[in-house]
Amino acid sequence: MSKHSPSGKIWIKFKRNKLAFCGLFFLGLLILLGILGYLVTPDQSPMANTMHLQLSNKKPGRTFHFLIISKKTDVKRVNLLGKMLYGQPVDFMSIPVTTYRQEGNKVYAREYIGDDERAEETIYPLVQGNNRYTQTFWLGTDLYGRDLLSRLILGIRVSLSVGLVAVLISLCIGISLGALAGYFGGKVDALISWFMNVIWSLPSLLLVIAISFALGKGFWQIFIAVGLSTWVDVARLVRGQVLALKEVEFVEASKALGFSTFRTIMKHILPNIAGPILVVASANFASAILLESGLSFLGFGAQAPMPSWGGMIKEHYGYIIMDAAYLAVLPGFAIMLTVYAFNLLAIGLRDAFDVKSENVTV
Structure with a gap:
């Protein structure tokens, strides 16, 4: 990527925004931890769901000795990829x-x-x-004696996967409807704009809950529910950008050459508004994570024992007024940092794609 190319200049402007670059670095670290998954968690059992009720709510840094009292012979050892994705089922029973x-x-x-x-x-x-073996619980244990650090790391997968799929769904719907409304105008624009205003008027959380009721509780249903509630921002942006671009010379030239409407929109209009779309997609990623956390807290999101940051807050919010507030504060802090990082990324992208800003000297 050359420094003098448009993409190179955008990257230079983005790097000069130190906060945005820090947000990108933090998100890269989260993505790495999410991909490695069980390979970096102290508890490598599926869902990090190894329970020792005797160890409920133990303070961070505690170390315990465990005795293996029996072995299971029917547990199959998985390969490295299977272990990274799904964890290794425990083949023994132990007690502290x-x-x-x-x-x-x-x-x-x-x-x-x-x-x-x-x-x-x-x-x-x-x-x-x-x-025998020894285990240190670096962030303590939860209500059921499970390793809190392992469940926090696995919760990254839930939040980022919901955000990614929801953003993809919102982009597909929002770009399609927004481009149609902006390009054709007239009755098509009036109908789509009316529909957008109806969806816009509904509170996002209530809309997601209503969709969840229709689809049922579960992890995969939450992808669709959050995606169907966050497309309006994209559609409104794309509609405005297409309205501004459809009268410019290169679009008129494509019409004069007999290019189809689909080709004109896909190859001549949308590439020129990719920057603003990326900005709103980053902001929607943060909104999707907040919606998923709220739904998990209310019991509509990821179901137990799947580790979810919102679900972890739900399980332990009563300890905030006790001496174990960290059980709810740590997942809440993880949500806050992730959302803040995406907001910083959105601000950095907005500034980088702002053609009216100060020129970059290279």
């Missing part, structure tokens, strides 16, 4: 212990039941191989 000693083929251990309580010593059969 405070003391451990082995005599012959028996193990005498005291199960952990609390910091101030001491359990009776129990006899367990000796499991061949490595029958």
